[in-house]
Amino acid sequence: MSDKVIPILDQRSGQALPKLPAQMLPPTGLLADALGRPLRDLRISVTDRCNFRCSYCMPKQVFDKHYEFLPHSDLLSFEEITRLARVFVAHGVQKLRLTGGEPLLRRHIEALIEMLSEIRTPEGLPLDLTLTTNGSLLARKAASLKAAGLQRVTVSLDGLDDAVFQRMNDVGFPVAEVLAGIEAAQAAGLGPIKVNMVVKCGVNDQEILPMARHFRGSGVTLRFIEYMDVGATNGWRMDEVLPSSEVLARLREEFDLLPLSASVAGETAERWSYDSENAGGQGEIGLISSVTQAFCGDCNRARLSTEGKLYTCLFAHRGHDLRALLRSGASEAELSGAIGLLWGARADRYSQLRASGVSSLGDGERRVEMHYIGG
Numbered sequence: 001m002s003d004k005v006i007p008i009l010d011q012r013s014g015q016a017l018p019k020l021p022a023q024m025l026p027p028t029g030l031l032a033d034a035l036g037r038p039l040r041d042l043r044i045s046v047t048d049r050c051n052f053r054c055s056y057c058m059p060k061q062v063f064d065k066h067y068e069f070l071p072h073s074d075l076l077s078f079e080e081i082t083r084l085a086r087v088f089v090a091h092g093v094q095k096l097r098l099t100g101g102e103p104l105l106r107r108h109i110e111a112l113i114e115m116l117s118e119i120r121t122p123e124g125l126p127l128d129l130t131l132t133t134n135g136s137l138l139a140r141k142a143a144s145l146k147a148a149g150l151q152r153v154t155v156s157l158d159g160l161d162d163a164v165f166q167r168m169n170d171v172g173f174p175v176a177e178v179l180a181g182i183e184a185a186q187a188a189g190l191g192p193i194k195v196n197m198v199v200k201c202g203v204n205d206q207e208i209l210p211m212a213r214h215f216r217g218s219g220v221t222l223r224f225i226e227y228m229d230v231g232a233t234n235g236w237r238m239d240e241v242l243p244s245s246e247v248l249a250r251l252r253e254e255f256d257l258l259p260l261s262a263s264v265a266g267e268t269a270e271r272w273s274y275d276s277e278n279a280g281g282q283g284e285i286g287l288i289s290s291v292t293q294a295f296c297g298d299c300n301r302a303r304l305s306t307e308g309k310l311y312t313c314l315f316a317h318r319g320h321d322l323r324a325l326l327r328s329g330a331s332e333a334e335l336s337g338a339i340g341l342l343w344g345a346r347a348d349r350y351s352q353l354r355a356s357g358v359s360s361l362g363d364g365e366r367r368v369e370m371h372y373i374g375g
Protein backbone atom coordinates (compact mmCIF):
# COMPACT_ATOMS: atom_id res chain seq x y z
CA MET A 1 0.00 0.00 0.00
CA SER A 2 1.21 3.55 -0.64
CA ASP A 3 2.07 5.98 2.16
CA LYS A 4 -1.07 7.98 1.68
CA VAL A 5 -2.49 9.53 4.84
CA ILE A 6 -6.22 9.22 5.12
CA PRO A 7 -7.90 11.60 7.56
CA ILE A 8 -10.53 9.44 9.19
CA LEU A 9 -11.45 11.74 12.05
CA ASP A 10 -14.08 13.40 9.85
CA GLN A 11 -16.10 10.28 9.54
CA ARG A 12 -15.78 9.47 13.25
CA SER A 13 -17.33 12.80 14.04
CA GLY A 14 -20.10 12.28 11.47
CA GLN A 15 -23.00 11.94 13.83
CA ALA A 16 -26.63 12.68 14.34
CA LEU A 17 -28.30 13.63 17.58
CA PRO A 18 -31.02 11.10 18.31
CA LYS A 19 -34.58 12.40 18.28
CA LEU A 20 -37.09 11.73 21.03
CA PRO A 21 -40.58 10.44 20.25
CA ALA A 22 -43.57 12.69 20.95
CA GLN A 23 -45.02 10.04 23.22
CA MET A 24 -42.91 7.84 25.49
CA LEU A 25 -43.97 4.21 25.44
CA PRO A 26 -42.31 1.50 27.56
CA PRO A 27 -40.12 -0.96 25.59
CA THR A 28 -41.86 -4.24 24.81
CA GLY A 29 -38.94 -6.35 23.58
CA LEU A 30 -40.75 -6.62 20.24
CA LEU A 31 -39.08 -3.85 18.31
CA ALA A 32 -38.91 -4.26 14.51
CA ASP A 33 -37.02 -2.09 12.03
CA ALA A 34 -38.38 -0.71 8.75
CA LEU A 35 -37.70 -4.10 7.10
CA GLY A 36 -39.34 -6.08 9.93
CA ARG A 37 -36.07 -7.20 11.56
CA PRO A 38 -35.98 -7.49 15.39
CA LEU A 39 -33.16 -6.15 17.57
CA ARG A 40 -31.40 -9.10 19.25
CA ASP A 41 -27.66 -8.57 19.23
CA LEU A 42 -25.64 -5.61 20.56
CA ARG A 43 -21.91 -5.34 19.88
CA ILE A 44 -20.10 -2.94 22.15
CA SER A 45 -16.69 -1.54 21.23
CA VAL A 46 -14.88 -0.85 24.51
CA THR A 47 -11.70 0.64 23.04
CA ASP A 48 -10.51 1.90 19.66
CA ARG A 49 -6.93 0.83 20.47
CA CYS A 50 -5.22 -2.39 19.50
CA ASN A 51 -1.80 -4.01 19.91
CA PHE A 52 -2.08 -5.59 16.42
CA ARG A 53 -2.05 -3.85 13.06
CA CYS A 54 -3.94 -6.36 10.91
CA SER A 55 -3.64 -5.09 7.36
CA TYR A 56 -7.37 -5.61 6.72
CA CYS A 57 -8.44 -3.60 9.77
CA MET A 58 -5.82 -1.15 11.09
CA PRO A 59 -3.11 -0.84 8.43
CA LYS A 60 0.15 0.45 9.90
CA GLN A 61 0.43 3.18 7.29
CA VAL A 62 -2.67 4.86 8.72
CA PHE A 63 -2.69 3.73 12.34
CA ASP A 64 0.85 4.86 13.09
CA LYS A 65 2.31 6.86 15.97
CA HIS A 66 0.64 10.02 14.68
CA TYR A 67 -2.85 8.56 14.70
CA GLU A 68 -5.02 10.15 17.37
CA PHE A 69 -6.96 7.57 19.31
CA LEU A 70 -9.83 8.75 21.47
CA PRO A 71 -8.96 10.27 24.84
CA HIS A 72 -10.26 8.32 27.83
CA SER A 73 -12.87 10.97 28.66
CA ASP A 74 -14.53 10.35 25.28
CA LEU A 75 -15.09 6.67 25.99
CA LEU A 76 -18.33 5.50 27.50
CA SER A 77 -17.78 4.64 31.16
CA PHE A 78 -18.73 1.18 32.42
CA GLU A 79 -21.78 2.70 34.11
CA GLU A 80 -22.86 4.35 30.84
CA ILE A 81 -22.37 1.13 28.86
CA THR A 82 -24.37 -0.85 31.42
CA ARG A 83 -27.17 1.70 31.49
CA LEU A 84 -27.50 1.63 27.71
CA ALA A 85 -27.24 -2.17 27.62
CA ARG A 86 -30.21 -2.42 30.00
CA VAL A 87 -32.32 -0.28 27.66
CA PHE A 88 -31.29 -2.36 24.63
CA VAL A 89 -32.19 -5.55 26.50
CA ALA A 90 -35.62 -4.15 27.33
CA HIS A 91 -36.03 -3.65 23.55
CA GLY A 92 -35.25 -7.30 22.78
CA VAL A 93 -31.44 -7.69 22.83
CA GLN A 94 -30.47 -11.16 24.07
CA LYS A 95 -26.79 -11.21 23.19
CA LEU A 96 -23.99 -8.80 24.11
CA ARG A 97 -20.60 -9.02 22.47
CA LEU A 98 -17.67 -6.95 23.74
CA THR A 99 -15.26 -6.02 21.00
CA GLY A 100 -13.01 -3.20 19.81
CA GLY A 101 -10.13 -2.52 18.99
CA GLU A 102 -8.77 -5.13 21.32
CA PRO A 103 -11.27 -5.37 24.20
CA LEU A 104 -8.78 -6.96 26.60
CA LEU A 105 -6.73 -3.74 26.45
CA ARG A 106 -9.52 -1.84 28.22
CA ARG A 107 -8.48 -1.59 31.85
CA HIS A 108 -10.61 -3.46 34.39
CA ILE A 109 -12.75 -5.01 31.66
CA GLU A 110 -13.70 -7.68 34.22
CA ALA A 111 -15.59 -5.03 36.21
CA LEU A 112 -17.71 -4.21 33.13
CA ILE A 113 -18.34 -7.91 32.53
CA GLU A 114 -19.53 -8.29 36.13
CA MET A 115 -21.96 -5.42 35.68
CA LEU A 116 -23.30 -6.71 32.36
CA SER A 117 -23.65 -10.27 33.62
CA GLU A 118 -26.24 -9.11 36.13
CA ILE A 119 -28.65 -7.91 33.44
CA ARG A 120 -31.66 -10.13 32.77
CA THR A 121 -34.06 -10.20 29.81
CA PRO A 122 -37.69 -9.15 30.43
CA GLU A 123 -38.39 -12.90 30.83
CA GLY A 124 -35.77 -13.05 33.61
CA LEU A 125 -33.17 -14.96 31.59
CA PRO A 126 -29.42 -14.24 31.62
CA LEU A 127 -27.89 -12.76 28.46
CA ASP A 128 -25.53 -14.49 26.10
CA LEU A 129 -22.41 -12.54 27.12
CA THR A 130 -19.40 -12.96 24.88
CA LEU A 131 -16.23 -11.21 23.68
CA THR A 132 -14.12 -11.18 20.51
CA THR A 133 -10.36 -10.95 21.02
CA ASN A 134 -7.12 -11.31 19.11
CA GLY A 135 -6.10 -13.72 21.87
CA SER A 136 -2.85 -11.96 22.76
CA LEU A 137 -3.80 -11.40 26.42
CA LEU A 138 -6.14 -14.35 26.78
CA ALA A 139 -3.76 -16.80 28.46
CA ARG A 140 -3.31 -14.24 31.23
CA LYS A 141 -6.95 -13.22 31.49
CA ALA A 142 -9.12 -16.26 30.74
CA ALA A 143 -9.72 -17.26 34.38
CA SER A 144 -10.58 -13.74 35.57
CA LEU A 145 -12.92 -13.18 32.60
CA LYS A 146 -14.77 -16.39 33.42
CA ALA A 147 -14.94 -15.50 37.11
CA ALA A 148 -16.42 -12.11 36.19
CA GLY A 149 -19.30 -13.81 34.34
CA LEU A 150 -18.17 -13.98 30.70
CA GLN A 151 -19.69 -17.02 29.02
CA ARG A 152 -17.76 -17.48 25.79
CA VAL A 153 -14.98 -16.03 23.66
CA THR A 154 -14.34 -15.80 19.94
CA VAL A 155 -10.65 -15.64 19.07
CA SER A 156 -9.28 -14.28 15.80
CA LEU A 157 -6.43 -16.27 14.24
CA ASP A 158 -5.51 -15.99 10.57
CA GLY A 159 -3.12 -18.92 10.19
CA LEU A 160 -0.86 -21.42 11.93
CA ASP A 161 2.32 -20.54 10.08
CA ASP A 162 4.20 -17.86 11.99
CA ALA A 163 5.47 -16.05 8.91
CA VAL A 164 1.95 -15.82 7.47
CA PHE A 165 0.29 -14.84 10.76
CA GLN A 166 2.93 -12.25 11.55
CA ARG A 167 2.49 -10.74 8.13
CA MET A 168 -1.25 -10.48 8.84
CA ASN A 169 -0.97 -8.99 12.36
CA ASP A 170 2.01 -6.86 11.28
CA VAL A 171 3.49 -6.61 14.76
CA GLY A 172 5.35 -9.93 14.78
CA PHE A 173 2.97 -11.58 17.24
CA PRO A 174 3.56 -15.38 17.40
CA VAL A 175 0.89 -18.03 16.71
CA ALA A 176 1.88 -20.05 19.80
CA GLU A 177 0.72 -17.33 22.18
CA VAL A 178 -2.71 -17.14 20.58
CA LEU A 179 -3.00 -20.94 20.72
CA ALA A 180 -2.02 -20.78 24.41
CA GLY A 181 -4.80 -18.21 24.89
CA ILE A 182 -7.32 -20.53 23.23
CA GLU A 183 -6.23 -23.41 25.47
CA ALA A 184 -6.50 -21.25 28.58
CA ALA A 185 -9.99 -20.16 27.53
CA GLN A 186 -11.02 -23.80 27.06
CA ALA A 187 -9.57 -24.73 30.44
CA ALA A 188 -11.41 -21.83 32.08
CA GLY A 189 -14.75 -22.97 30.59
CA LEU A 190 -15.17 -20.06 28.15
CA GLY A 191 -16.61 -22.37 25.50
CA PRO A 192 -17.84 -23.30 23.05
CA ILE A 193 -14.99 -21.30 21.55
CA LYS A 194 -15.07 -19.96 18.02
CA VAL A 195 -11.98 -19.05 16.03
CA ASN A 196 -12.36 -16.49 13.24
CA MET A 197 -10.00 -16.59 10.27
CA VAL A 198 -10.23 -13.75 7.75
CA VAL A 199 -9.14 -15.17 4.40
CA LYS A 200 -7.18 -12.86 2.15
CA CYS A 201 -6.50 -14.37 -1.24
CA GLY A 202 -2.77 -14.80 -1.93
CA VAL A 203 -1.88 -13.87 1.66
CA ASN A 204 -3.18 -16.63 3.96
CA ASP A 205 -5.44 -18.87 1.88
CA GLN A 206 -2.81 -21.64 2.01
CA GLU A 207 -3.61 -21.82 5.75
CA ILE A 208 -7.23 -22.95 5.23
CA LEU A 209 -6.53 -26.68 5.33
CA PRO A 210 -3.89 -26.62 8.10
CA MET A 211 -6.30 -24.58 10.27
CA ALA A 212 -9.17 -27.01 9.59
CA ARG A 213 -6.97 -30.01 10.40
CA HIS A 214 -5.74 -28.36 13.59
CA PHE A 215 -9.17 -27.51 14.99
CA ARG A 216 -11.02 -30.65 13.83
CA GLY A 217 -12.03 -32.62 16.92
CA SER A 218 -10.73 -29.92 19.29
CA GLY A 219 -14.11 -28.61 20.45
CA VAL A 220 -13.34 -25.27 18.78
CA THR A 221 -15.47 -24.10 15.84
CA LEU A 222 -13.37 -22.59 13.08
CA ARG A 223 -15.07 -19.95 10.92
CA PHE A 224 -13.72 -18.62 7.65
CA ILE A 225 -14.64 -14.99 7.02
CA GLU A 226 -14.59 -13.33 3.63
CA TYR A 227 -12.34 -10.28 3.61
CA MET A 228 -14.73 -7.32 3.75
CA ASP A 229 -14.68 -3.75 2.47
CA VAL A 230 -15.19 -2.30 5.94
CA GLY A 231 -13.85 1.17 6.67
CA ALA A 232 -11.96 3.32 4.22
CA THR A 233 -8.34 2.51 4.96
CA ASN A 234 -7.62 -1.14 4.17
CA GLY A 235 -7.32 -0.69 0.39
CA TRP A 236 -9.88 -3.49 -0.14
CA ARG A 237 -10.00 -5.11 -3.58
CA MET A 238 -12.47 -7.72 -4.74
CA ASP A 239 -9.66 -9.83 -6.19
CA GLU A 240 -8.31 -10.33 -2.65
CA VAL A 241 -11.60 -11.89 -1.52
CA LEU A 242 -11.65 -15.67 -1.63
CA PRO A 243 -15.35 -16.54 -1.95
CA SER A 244 -16.66 -18.98 0.68
CA SER A 245 -17.68 -21.30 -2.17
CA GLU A 246 -13.98 -21.64 -3.00
CA VAL A 247 -13.06 -22.18 0.68
CA LEU A 248 -15.70 -24.92 0.81
CA ALA A 249 -14.39 -26.56 -2.36
CA ARG A 250 -10.89 -26.70 -0.89
CA LEU A 251 -12.17 -28.13 2.40
CA ARG A 252 -14.18 -30.76 0.55
CA GLU A 253 -11.05 -32.06 -1.14
CA GLU A 254 -10.06 -33.37 2.28
CA PHE A 255 -13.18 -33.55 4.47
CA ASP A 256 -16.54 -35.20 3.95
CA LEU A 257 -18.57 -32.15 5.04
CA LEU A 258 -22.27 -32.28 5.92
CA PRO A 259 -24.45 -29.11 5.95
CA LEU A 260 -26.01 -28.18 9.28
CA SER A 261 -29.04 -25.97 9.80
CA ALA A 262 -28.73 -22.52 11.42
CA SER A 263 -28.77 -22.82 15.20
CA VAL A 264 -30.39 -19.41 15.76
CA ALA A 265 -32.21 -16.89 13.55
CA GLY A 266 -29.94 -14.16 12.22
CA GLU A 267 -26.86 -16.42 12.37
CA THR A 268 -24.09 -15.10 10.14
CA ALA A 269 -22.29 -18.40 9.50
CA GLU A 270 -23.27 -21.21 7.20
CA ARG A 271 -22.48 -24.29 9.30
CA TRP A 272 -20.92 -27.58 8.22
CA SER A 273 -20.14 -30.71 10.21
CA TYR A 274 -16.69 -32.22 9.54
CA ASP A 275 -17.78 -35.79 8.93
CA SER A 276 -21.07 -36.97 7.45
CA GLU A 277 -20.46 -40.46 8.91
CA ASN A 278 -20.00 -39.13 12.39
CA ALA A 279 -22.12 -35.93 12.31
CA GLY A 280 -21.04 -33.57 15.06
CA GLY A 281 -18.43 -35.96 16.43
CA GLN A 282 -15.46 -33.96 15.16
CA GLY A 283 -17.14 -30.59 15.51
CA GLU A 284 -18.11 -28.05 12.89
CA ILE A 285 -16.84 -25.38 10.54
CA GLY A 286 -18.52 -22.07 9.66
CA LEU A 287 -18.40 -19.95 6.51
CA ILE A 288 -19.20 -16.26 6.76
CA SER A 289 -19.87 -14.92 3.30
CA SER A 290 -20.48 -11.24 3.98
CA VAL A 291 -19.34 -10.28 0.49
CA THR A 292 -20.62 -13.02 -1.82
CA GLN A 293 -23.86 -13.93 -0.01
CA ALA A 294 -25.32 -10.99 1.85
CA PHE A 295 -27.27 -11.86 4.98
CA CYS A 296 -28.93 -8.49 5.56
CA GLY A 297 -32.41 -10.09 5.36
CA ASP A 298 -32.36 -11.18 8.98
CA CYS A 299 -29.64 -8.90 10.36
CA ASN A 300 -30.59 -8.19 13.98
CA ARG A 301 -27.34 -6.53 15.08
CA ALA A 302 -26.71 -3.05 16.45
CA ARG A 303 -23.29 -1.64 17.24
CA LEU A 304 -22.28 0.80 19.95
CA SER A 305 -19.03 2.62 19.21
CA THR A 306 -16.29 3.30 21.72
CA GLU A 307 -17.64 6.80 22.29
CA GLY A 308 -21.28 5.82 22.45
CA LYS A 309 -22.58 6.25 18.93
CA LEU A 310 -25.15 3.77 17.72
CA TYR A 311 -24.51 2.26 14.28
CA THR A 312 -27.30 0.23 12.76
CA CYS A 313 -25.02 -1.32 10.11
CA LEU A 314 -21.35 -2.34 9.99
CA PHE A 315 -21.00 -0.28 6.83
CA ALA A 316 -22.77 2.84 8.05
CA HIS A 317 -21.11 6.22 7.55
CA ARG A 318 -22.90 7.87 10.45
CA GLY A 319 -23.65 7.02 14.07
CA HIS A 320 -26.30 8.34 16.44
CA ASP A 321 -24.88 10.02 19.49
CA LEU A 322 -26.32 8.19 22.48
CA ARG A 323 -23.52 9.51 24.69
CA ALA A 324 -24.70 13.07 24.14
CA LEU A 325 -28.17 11.98 25.18
CA LEU A 326 -26.83 10.16 28.26
CA ARG A 327 -24.66 13.06 29.31
CA SER A 328 -27.48 15.57 28.81
CA GLY A 329 -29.29 13.82 31.66
CA ALA A 330 -31.83 11.85 29.60
CA SER A 331 -34.21 9.66 31.59
CA GLU A 332 -34.58 5.89 31.02
CA ALA A 333 -37.81 6.58 29.12
CA GLU A 334 -36.07 9.10 26.85
CA LEU A 335 -33.17 6.76 26.11
CA SER A 336 -35.61 3.99 25.39
CA GLY A 337 -37.75 6.21 23.18
CA ALA A 338 -34.74 7.41 21.18
CA ILE A 339 -33.40 3.88 20.62
CA GLY A 340 -36.88 2.68 19.65
CA LEU A 341 -37.20 5.44 17.06
CA LEU A 342 -33.74 4.77 15.62
CA TRP A 343 -34.28 1.03 15.25
CA GLY A 344 -37.79 1.55 13.89
CA ALA A 345 -36.38 3.73 11.09
CA ARG A 346 -33.55 1.32 10.21
CA ALA A 347 -33.51 0.19 6.59
CA ASP A 348 -29.79 -0.73 6.22
CA ARG A 349 -28.86 -3.52 3.83
CA TYR A 350 -25.46 -2.47 2.59
CA SER A 351 -24.20 -5.93 1.59
CA GLN A 352 -27.34 -6.73 -0.36
CA LEU A 353 -27.06 -3.44 -2.24
CA ARG A 354 -23.35 -4.02 -2.88
CA ALA A 355 -24.19 -7.43 -4.34
CA SER A 356 -26.57 -5.77 -6.78
CA GLY A 357 -24.00 -3.13 -7.69
CA VAL A 358 -25.66 -0.25 -5.83
CA SER A 359 -23.78 1.99 -3.40
CA SER A 360 -25.62 3.10 -0.28
CA LEU A 361 -23.08 5.88 0.35
CA GLY A 362 -23.63 9.42 -0.83
CA ASP A 363 -20.97 11.73 -2.27
CA GLY A 364 -18.13 12.31 0.19
CA GLU A 365 -19.51 9.78 2.68
CA ARG A 366 -17.10 7.23 4.07
CA ARG A 367 -17.74 4.03 5.98
CA VAL A 368 -16.82 3.96 9.63
CA GLU A 369 -13.69 2.01 10.66
CA MET A 370 -14.07 -1.52 12.07
CA HIS A 371 -11.80 -1.07 15.11
CA TYR A 372 -13.98 1.85 16.22
CA ILE A 373 -17.41 0.24 16.01
CA GLY A 374 -16.26 -3.33 16.60
CA GLY A 375 -16.62 -6.36 14.38
Ligand code: SAM
Nearest residue numbers: 056057100101102132133134156196227228375
Ligand atom coordinates in the same frame (compact mmCIF):
# COMPACT_ATOMS: atom_id res chain seq x y z
N1 SAM B 1 -9.43 -7.19 18.13
C1 SAM B 1 -10.42 -8.21 18.25
C2 SAM B 1 -10.18 -9.30 17.24
O1 SAM B 1 -9.43 -9.11 16.30
O2 SAM B 1 -10.79 -10.35 17.42
C3 SAM B 1 -11.84 -7.70 18.15
C4 SAM B 1 -12.15 -6.64 17.14
S1 SAM B 1 -11.98 -7.12 15.42
C5 SAM B 1 -12.41 -5.63 14.61
C6 SAM B 1 -13.38 -8.19 15.23
C7 SAM B 1 -13.33 -9.15 14.07
O3 SAM B 1 -13.39 -8.41 12.87
C8 SAM B 1 -12.10 -10.00 14.00
O4 SAM B 1 -12.45 -11.38 13.94
C9 SAM B 1 -11.45 -9.56 12.71
O5 SAM B 1 -10.75 -10.60 12.09
C10 SAM B 1 -12.63 -9.09 11.90
N2 SAM B 1 -12.27 -8.16 10.82
C11 SAM B 1 -11.60 -6.99 10.92
N3 SAM B 1 -11.46 -6.40 9.70
C12 SAM B 1 -12.05 -7.24 8.82
C13 SAM B 1 -12.24 -7.21 7.40
N4 SAM B 1 -11.78 -6.21 6.65
N5 SAM B 1 -12.91 -8.23 6.83
C14 SAM B 1 -13.40 -9.26 7.57
N6 SAM B 1 -13.26 -9.33 8.90
C15 SAM B 1 -12.58 -8.35 9.53
Ligand code: SF4
Nearest residue numbers: 050052054057101134
Ligand atom coordinates in the same frame (compact mmCIF):
# COMPACT_ATOMS: atom_id res chain seq x y z
FE1 SF4 C 1 -6.80 -5.29 16.14
FE2 SF4 C 1 -8.77 -7.01 15.86
FE3 SF4 C 1 -8.43 -5.06 14.06
FE4 SF4 C 1 -6.64 -7.01 14.15
S1 SF4 C 1 -8.82 -7.22 13.64
S2 SF4 C 1 -6.18 -4.80 14.08
S3 SF4 C 1 -6.61 -7.51 16.29
S4 SF4 C 1 -8.98 -4.80 16.16
Ligand code: SF4
Nearest residue numbers: 296299313314350351
Ligand atom coordinates in the same frame (compact mmCIF):
# COMPACT_ATOMS: atom_id res chain seq x y z
FE1 SF4 D 1 -26.37 -6.17 8.75
FE2 SF4 D 1 -25.39 -4.04 7.46
FE3 SF4 D 1 -24.06 -6.37 7.44
FE4 SF4 D 1 -26.35 -6.12 6.06
S1 SF4 D 1 -24.45 -5.03 5.68
S2 SF4 D 1 -25.76 -7.85 7.39
S3 SF4 D 1 -27.50 -4.74 7.43
S4 SF4 D 1 -24.47 -5.09 9.24
